[in-house]
């Protein structure tokens with residue numbers, strides 16, 4: 010298998026160019042963080058996430074109920090794109106979700122560390138899908154990547170894609186653990202070549218999580234991948250996204266680098282446990298604690 014991505018894709022990153030571009034995007038985002046239409050679009054692309062050690066059936070059920078009741082509670086607002094949970098909560102969400110447009114995403118394949126046997130990773134993906142997941146969020150084997158063992162990373166992802174069949178696979182690069190922007194670009198190409206439907210920055214379990222630099226470089230890789238292969242791969246900033254400015258900034262980066270056709274749930278998601286109520290509050294101009302009220306706790 011030829012994994013010499015340097016021959017096929019441009020792995021180089023110009024630090025000065027990244028800084029200049031990010032400054033421009035930050036200026037645009039400043040003027041947009043109060044733009045209700047943009048905040049609504051960001052809201053509609055949220056993967057509403059709960060990934061706590063303490064999560065149980067009741068929490069999955071309450072998340073599903075909250076999302077199901079959302080259109081009645083907030084007429085005129087789009088619903089979130091998906092609910093994202095650990096595999097053990099997929100059934101609870103499936104049994105209680107009555108919002109046809111909202112997908113069920115399961116983290117899987119040894120999330121968040123990816124430190125388990127391949128057979129376990131594949132079985133976990135299969136079982137999450139059997140329980141009702143529509144999408145899988147899986148982390149690359151970061152340790153193998155850092156050792157330069159790209160074959161293992163690539164081959165695992167290919168096998169995960171195979172068991173996923175038609176379910177979307179979002180591949181988490183855990184960019185905060187990758188030493189350079191070139192590594193982030195290389196990991197992006199590797200994941201996309203292996204079949205990733207989305208590439209995602211972070212698990213939310215490690216700092217730094219989603220940064221503008223990581224999101225920008227990943228968007229550059231998605232753009233080049235599209236130009237060279239014709240395939241459109243989605244972008245998912247995740248981890249620590251918790252205010253309207255950050256949402257507007259990531260939205261702006263995706264829009265400016267990839268274009269309008271990326272600005273929908275099929276190609277753009279926010280992975281976040283906190284953003285939904287924050288955007289809702291800014292959109293409605295009053296404090297809203299709908300998803301974070303004490304009934305669903307630790308949120």
Ligand SMILES: O=C[C@H](O)COP(=O)(O)O
Nearest residue numbers: 212213248249280281282
């Ligand atoms: O995929 C989503 C992340 O795990 C959520 O991270 P967060 O809790 O920092 O928003």
